[in-house]
Amino acid sequence: MKRNILLIEPNYKNKYPPIGLMKIATYHRMLGDNVTFFKGNMQDLVLRDITDLCIDKLHKIDHTITWREKRDNITQYIRTKQSVYVEALCLENSKYEFLIIGCLDDYKKIYWKKQYEKEPLYDRIYVTSLFTFYWKITIDTINFAKKLVKNVKELKVGGVTATVLFDDVVKATNIIPHRGLLDKPGILDKNQIIIDTLPLDYSILEETEYKYPENGAYYGYMTRGCIRKCSFCAVPTLEPNYCEYISITERIKETTEKYGEKRNLLLLDNNVLASERFPQIINDIKKAGFVKGATYIEPNQFDIAVKNLSDGINDRAYIRRTFELISELLKKLRGETQQNFYNLLEEHNLLHFDNVTKEKLLELASLISELYQKHNKRLPRLRYVDFNQGVDARLINEDNIKLLSEIPIHPLRIAFDSMKWEKQYTNAVKLAAEHGINHLSNYLLYNEKDHPVELYRRLKINVSLCDGLGINIYSFPMKFHPITGPDRFNRDYLGKHWNRKFIRAVQAVLNATKGKIGKGQSFFEKAFGKDEEEFEKILYMPEPYILYRFLFEGRGDTEQWWNEFTALNEDELVEAKKIIEKNKFTNINELTKNRRIRKVLKHYTVKREDISKDDLNQYVYTKREQI
Structure with a gap:
């Protein structure tokens, strides 16, 4: 018997499609089930389902009317109760007008009185989960989904949050989630199908209005897990066992035949260079059409x-x-x-x-x-391969970087999470440049065990490498949040060597640079300082002075603040820094009795809304001129 299956991704923003749900969709279609994917406002799903039921019933009442073409008015009537939408249906020519209106009213009541909760439509519902900072929307979605499934035991929850915060999910929902991968037979039903090995159902991505920014690629894994056990990483929990090779050849062929050829190849391996079969991985990628210089023409x-x-x-x-x-x-x-x-x-x-x-x-x-x-003539475009989770700088050598250079990798992602790996990281970048890999990207973790100055040093190393090697490295500083332990829900978590003001200062700079730092010494020095001493100055600088750097420098406010700040004696400076680091300036008269310190603190009371539109316009003009 066919089951009605609902796959839900909570309505958070994310770049990449839910690969786990795409595999589950394939699984249930293999079993002959009806599969629906939804991402959006859950109430909209309810309204859509009720409208579908209403239209089916209306067709039985009067099959001479094409009810699907009147769907919009039916939906609006159920949603708003406004009779104007019934009038727009033009029912006067139907001899069943009375029955039709009665049917519309019945389904309106089902929606408004939440009668759908008493007769759920779905035999099984899956809710995926992503990052732990999407906790609230994920839990709200799970609890709403409980109302839509016939048997709450058939509500399946999985993914990152469900695995990492298993006990918390149980406590918040009374649902026992699945931990880790669906990599064994019989996990969901009594059969021998291993869901994690199934091809992806790309069709479900077309069911939703939400468009994933990275939606033009083949997605997959060629390895699973990681040999490292980094304290800040969830991979050892999600994928505890390292699998050194997964073939993608058949998966790409199947995807192409059913959904058309894709431009790029996006691989989500967590540490592909740890595989002893890495040469075979590269060979498979090249056989799939991803050789250096390969082009793609979009199919019809x-x-x-x-x-x-x-x-x-x-x-x-x-x-x-x-x-x-x-x-x-x-x-x-x-x-x-x-x-x-x-x-x-x-x-x-x-x-x-x-x-x-x-x-x-x-x-x-x-x-x-x-x-x-x-009217859709397509020109050839270069194809790219992206090991999206990055490669391990500690494992890069002449042999594997040569192999990487044979595929159109763009960008090459190499993490630089600690200064203790400086030598290995810079060596990896230099090897990449020597082999013609000129576009790189990396994430720089901060606010964990590092000191603030270490973030500056890593960024400066990247800028120097860009200038010295003639390459592009886009750096993305990423603020650390614990994923387990007592601070797992603390979005304001502070690392041992960080404070609230320093965090806000870095975020203010990144706001101005749109979250990334590229090549260009002068640009970097303006954003983060020409040396470590100037970087520290920026960390203590009032936030509006960072955000609107040219405006406040041009007016002389920044210089005045700095003169007053550096004029403080040693004891005053210690006291002032402690106050500034807390980043709370609501009532400066209560923060200190020292008049000289209060004078400095007045600069921190300037708010964005205090800046006039004329000043902002002048700031934009000045900024363009200086750039």
């Missing part, structure tokens, strides 16, 4: 969507996808061609998504395909 997306719609792979997904492509085409057309196409869509009621039907789309598919192909 409309034909792919129509074929999958015709084959019934996932009607909800490909009705949405086909409609989106038609809408994009309409915007692209010009003049008489656009008007004629608009008239065609209007005639067949295809201008509004809620009125679109599979039958109408397939009816016009061949006509639209020709127009789509004509």
Whole structure:
């Protein structure tokens, strides 16, 4: 018997699709189940499901009316209770008008009185979880999902948060989540299918309005786990056993045949260089078409969507996808061609998504395909490979960097989380440059065991490497938050050597640089200081003076603050720094009795809203001129 399966990703922002749910979707389609994916406001899901049920019932009452084309008005009536939407249905010609209105009212009550909780639609629901800082929205989603499943024992929760904060999830939801991977048979049902090895169901990504920023790639793993046991990392808990090789050849072939060729290859391995089969991994990547200089021409997306719609792979997904492509085409057309196409869509009621039907789309598919192909000429684009979780600088050597240089890796991600790995890190970057890998990216962890000055030193090393080697390194400082222990929910966590003001200062600089630091000595020195002494000055600088550097420097405020700050004697400076490091300046008269210190603290009471629009406009102009 077919089961109704619901896959949910909580409505947080994330770059990459939920690979675990994509595998589970494949699993349940193999079993013949009905699969639905949802990401968004959970109440919208309820409204959508109730509207579907209402339309099915209306069709039974009067099958002469194409109810799907009236979906928008039906949904709005259920949601708002406003009779204007019933009037817009034009029911006066139906001899079943009375029954139809009664049906609409019944489903309106189901929605408003939450009767759907008494008769849930779904036999099993899966909720995935990502980072622990999405705790609240994840828990809220799980608790809402409990109302939508027939048997709460069939609510399955997994992913990062569910694994790392297992006990907390149980306490907050009374649901026992699954820890780790679905890498053994029989975990979900009594069969021999190993879900973690299944191909991904890319169709579910088309079911939702949410568009993942990184959505044009093959996704996968060629290894699992990591040989390291870093204190700040969740991988040893999520993937405790290191697997040194997973073939992606068949997976890429299957994906291409069903969903079309993808431009890039995004691999989520946590430590691929630890594999003794790394040469084989590179060889597989090259055989898949990802050699250096390889190009890609995007296939006809409309034909792919129509074929999958015709084959019934996932009607909800490909009705949405086909409609989106038609809408994009309409915007692209010009003049008489656009008007004629608009008239065609209007005639067949295809201008509004809620009125679109599979039958109408397939009816016009061949006509639209020709127009789509004509107005979507695609030029060749370079392909890229991204080991998204980064490679281990301590393992880079002449042999494996040569292998990496044979594929279009862009960027090469190398972590630089501690100054104790400076030698290994700089050697890895130099080897990469020697082998023609010129685009690199790295994350720099701070606020753990490091001192603030160590972040400055690592950033400066990157800038020097860029200038010295003629390469690009984009650095992304990442603030550390514990994922376990008593501070696991403390979003204001401070490392041993950090304080609230220093954290805010770094974040203010990153706000101005949009979160990343690239090449350019002068740019870096302006952002973080020309030396360690100036970096410390920026750490103590009032936050608005950092955010609007040119404005306050131009007005003389920054110089005045610094003169007053450095004029303090040794004891005053100690007291002032302790106050500033707490970063609370609500009532400076209560913070100290020292007038000279109060004079300094007045600079910290300036708020963004105190800055006039004229001053901000002048700041932007001045900044452009100096850049």
